[in-house]
Amino acid sequence: MARLFGTDGVRGLANRELTAELALDLSIAAAHVLAELGTFAGHRPRAVVGRDPRASGEFLEAAVSAGLASAGVDVIRVGVLPTPAVAHLTESLGVDLGVMLSASHNPAPDNGIKFFSRGGLKLADEVEEAIEARIGEQWDRPVGVGVGRITDLPDGGAQYIDYLVSTVPNRLDGLKIVVDEAHGAAFRVSPEALRRLGAEVVEIGVQPDGLNINEGCGSTHLDLLREAVLEHQADAGIAHDGDADRCLAVDASGEVVDGDQIIAILALTLREHGKLAKDTVVATVMANLGFKIAMEREGLTVIETAVGDRYVLEAMRADGLSIGGEQSGHVILLDHANTGDGVLTGLHLLARVAETGKPLGELAAVMRRLPQILINVKGVDKSRVHSAMQISDAVAAAERELGESGRVLLRPSGTEPMVRVMVEAESHDLAESIAHRLAGVVRETLSVV
Incomplete structure (x- = not known):
C-alpha cells in the first residue's frame, strides 16, 4: 500500500480517495498516537479544526470532528480560514492538535488533511507513519463524560488578523493594492488586514462558492491579477492560493515577482534591521540561480534543502534561522510563524515598499532571474x-x-x-x-x- 502522507499531509480526490471514512479513521488514529506520545498527558485534549471553502470540506470537517470527539478530544471548529491561521490558533490557544482541510493550490474536486502538533508545527515523518499504521485498529471507546465536545470559535479570523497586523513594522498608507484570493480561505482575512494597515484595496477572487477555488485565479494563474493591477493603476498586486500559505506578487508594470525575489527582498530587509539570523537564508534546490548569485553578492549565505516547505522549516529550526522558502511563494518568517504564511508574507513585502518609498519592481531588481x-x-x-x-x-x-x-x-x-x-x-x-x-x-x- 502506498504511503498516505505526502510532503504536505494526505491528499486525494474527495469522496473517492479521500473519503469521510478515511478522514474519520485518520483522526481517531492521530488522537491515539498523540495520546501515547504523551501529548495529552495531564489534561483533557483539545484540537482546532479549520478548512478552506471547498464543498467537500464540509463533510470532511464533520468526519474529522466526529473522529476526534469519539476518541475523547474536544474540538474547536474555526470554519473557513487559511492553513497558517489554523497553525497560529493551534499555538495561540494552547491546544494539542490542529487539523486543516485543504488541497492548497489543487482544483476544487481535490482535498487534503494536514495535522499540526502543539505549537502549530507540522507532524514529524515518524509520527505520520505511526498514525498511518494505526488506521482501522480495534480500540476501547470512551463513553459519557469521556467523549469529546464540539464547539465553534466565531472570532478565530479576527484573532488571526489582530496577530498579523501586530507583526508589521509600519503602516501601508498611500499604497493601492490589488489582492487575488483565489476564491479561497483568505478571502476575508487578507483584504481586512491590508485595510487595517491603511492600504487601499481592490479585491478579486473573493466569491468562493465551494467549487471555484483556484479556478483561473490566485497564485497559480496570475493573468487576472496582472490585468487588474494595470487597470486600477495599483502600486502592486498580491496573489494567494486556496489555503493562503503561498504569496506571489505583481509590480505596478504587471511584472511577476516570484517567491525567490520576495525572499531576497525580505532577507535584505531583515539584515538592514539587524534581524537576519547568521546572515543566512534557506531555499530549495529549485531556487533560481539568479537568487543564489544575488544573495552571495550581498554577502548572505544560502542553505539548500530538498523541495518542500517542511524541509525548509527543518533547516531553519535546526540552525535558528529567520527566513526561508520556495520559488512557488511558500515563505517562512520564523520570527512570526512556524509555517509558510502567504498573508503574512504579503503584508511584510508591502511594508518594505511603504518603508522605502521604492516601487516593488525596483526592490525586486536586487536579483535577475535566469531563464x-x-x-x-x-x-x-x-x-x-x-x-x-x-x-x-x-x-x-x-x-x-x-x-x-x-x-x-x-x-x-x-x-x-x-x-x-x-x-x-x-x-x-x-x-x-x-x-x-x-x-x-x-x-x-x-x-x-
Whole structure:
C-alpha cells in the first residue's frame, strides 16, 4: 500500500480517495498516537479544526470532528480560514492538535488533511507513519463524560488578523493594492488586514462558492491579477492560493515577482534591521540561480534543502534561522510563524515598499532571474536517473557548455514515475535547447514502455 502522507499531509480526490471514512479513521488514529506520545498527558485534549471553502470540506470537517470527539478530544471548529491561521490558533490557544482541510493550490474536486502538533508545527515523518499504521485498529471507546465536545470559535479570523497586523513594522498608507484570493480561505482575512494597515484595496477572487477555488485565479494563474493591477493603476498586486500559505506578487508594470525575489527582498530587509539570523537564508534546490548569485553578492549565505516547505522549516529550526522558502511563494518568517504564511508574507513585502518609498519592481531588481526551463519526463524508471552512465555523461556535457552561468538539475518525482529536468542559462534559447536534449536522453535511457 502506498504511503498516505505526502510532503504536505494526505491528499486525494474527495469522496473517492479521500473519503469521510478515511478522514474519520485518520483522526481517531492521530488522537491515539498523540495520546501515547504523551501529548495529552495531564489534561483533557483539545484540537482546532479549520478548512478552506471547498464543498467537500464540509463533510470532511464533520468526519474529522466526529473522529476526534469519539476518541475523547474536544474540538474547536474555526470554519473557513487559511492553513497558517489554523497553525497560529493551534499555538495561540494552547491546544494539542490542529487539523486543516485543504488541497492548497489543487482544483476544487481535490482535498487534503494536514495535522499540526502543539505549537502549530507540522507532524514529524515518524509520527505520520505511526498514525498511518494505526488506521482501522480495534480500540476501547470512551463513553459519557469521556467523549469529546464540539464547539465553534466565531472570532478565530479576527484573532488571526489582530496577530498579523501586530507583526508589521509600519503602516501601508498611500499604497493601492490589488489582492487575488483565489476564491479561497483568505478571502476575508487578507483584504481586512491590508485595510487595517491603511492600504487601499481592490479585491478579486473573493466569491468562493465551494467549487471555484483556484479556478483561473490566485497564485497559480496570475493573468487576472496582472490585468487588474494595470487597470486600477495599483502600486502592486498580491496573489494567494486556496489555503493562503503561498504569496506571489505583481509590480505596478504587471511584472511577476516570484517567491525567490520576495525572499531576497525580505532577507535584505531583515539584515538592514539587524534581524537576519547568521546572515543566512534557506531555499530549495529549485531556487533560481539568479537568487543564489544575488544573495552571495550581498554577502548572505544560502542553505539548500530538498523541495518542500517542511524541509525548509527543518533547516531553519535546526540552525535558528529567520527566513526561508520556495520559488512557488511558500515563505517562512520564523520570527512570526512556524509555517509558510502567504498573508503574512504579503503584508511584510508591502511594508518594505511603504518603508522605502521604492516601487516593488525596483526592490525586486536586487536579483535577475535566469531563464529556467523545466520538463517533466513521464513513464520512466526514475530510480536509475542518478546511476545511468548515459545520463551522467549528458549532464556533464551540459554543465561544461553552461559553465558558471547556468546549471542542470535532474530530480525524480516523489509520487510519479517521472523525472524533472531543469536547466538554467543566460538565455532562454540555450536553456530550452539543453533541457530538451537532456529530456531526450532521460526518455531514451529510462523508458519503461
